[in-house]
Amino acid sequence: MTAPSTAPAPxxxxxxxxxxxxxxxxxxxxxxxxxxxxxxxxxxxxxxxxGFSIWTMWSVLVLFMGPEYGLTPADKFLLTSFVTLVGAVVRVPYTFAVAIFGGRNWTIVSAALLLVPTVAAFTVMEPGTSFNTFLLVGLLAGIGGGNFASSMTNINAFFPLRKKGWALGLNAGGGNIGVPVIQLVALAIIGASGGPRVLLGIYIPFIVVAAVLAALFMDNIENVKNDTGAAKDAAKDAHTWIMSFLYIGTFGSFIGYSFAFGQVLTNQFGRTPLEAAYVTFIGPLLGSLIRPLGGWLADKYGGAKITLYNYVGMGVATSVLIAASMEKSLALFTVAFVVLFVLTGLGNGSTFKMIPGIFQNKALAKGLQGEEAAAYGRRLSGASMGLIGAVGALGGVGINLAFRQSFLSYGSGTGAFVAFLVFYAACFVVTWAVYLRRTAAKAETTAATEANPQFSYAEV
Known part of the structure; x- marks a missing residue:
């Protein structure tokens, strides 16, 4: 261990x-x-x-866009799908950016870049603008989704393994709250008969403040810099893709529902934009607030266990949504949707806690010990988080496209919810089969002779 006398000064x-x-x-x-x-x-x-606020601003801008804008419900779902897609894709280069430029430096740049989609939307947001123009400007907003990947990779390097579940959960949860906050601000503006440009104008100075504060108070870590090879190593590891699949079920659901909830209420239940805005923020807010709790529970009981039970809950909530959708029960539908949001947030925290635990276990299986094992775990878990976050966000694209097709085919979201239920069942099976199946005893008896020993992930 590093002696106290050699510890670097702040x-x-x-x-x-x-x-x-x-x-x-x-x-x-x-x-x-x-x-x-x-x-x-x-x-x-x-x-x-x-960043999350700017990424998801189109989930509320579409509520401002009445008949005078000439967009169909399918157009709006397609628009939000593309915004989500860009937010997922840019998470990969944003993860590399931390290693290339440093966490503090990239936070400054990524925050300042948010001015581009905000000013662009402020310029074109008026009736008569073509759908293709809205689509192009919406794509720009996707860069806000990249902030999550760089932020999580950066913060992962700052905290010890025993604190990662809490720290990563707090970091991600605080970011996720950007979704309900912009929805709440939109609610206030709609209620005051304001327009979408008022919403956009409010955020421009906050973007500048975030960039300036990052410049003044954040730091870079030298041993994170210039390790772009870590992402290549993480991409070769099967667990990166297994966890990506599970994160589609949790975060993909969270971001997809955040974009779609208001549209489902207006299109399926005939709510006005103001009536929809009164409830759409509740689910993302509770889902964001509970994410640190998911990380804390995973620290205490194991991320795999919490994730497994969470998928059971998500399956039950989705089943209730299907019944409420078929019965056209707005009250039951709204309550079940909010509960599902809460469970996505809990699962977000528990799945991300699993990632550093998995790579720490792999380090121990390789015979590494002490700081060498910790450094290996930090290196690969930090790199994998960007890839996992990117693939997980693609789930939001799938959700919006599924809703679009369901409304085109059936006139409601019921068909989409059935597809989501099947996917959550698959996530349950994968979590159990890979991370909780009892193989520890076999591993202990064969580890000494196997060239590639297996080990239990039950505690990750």
Missing amino acids: PSRGGRWIQQWDPEDETFWKETGEKVARRNLLFSVLSEHI
């Missing part, structure tokens, strides 16, 4: 690179590391929060 507010960083050293963590890590977490949350 970096300057000028954003100098931290040359040594060992959060697993308890002495270093108590004397220096925790304070620095928490400060970076705070301003990371702020930037990611604004």
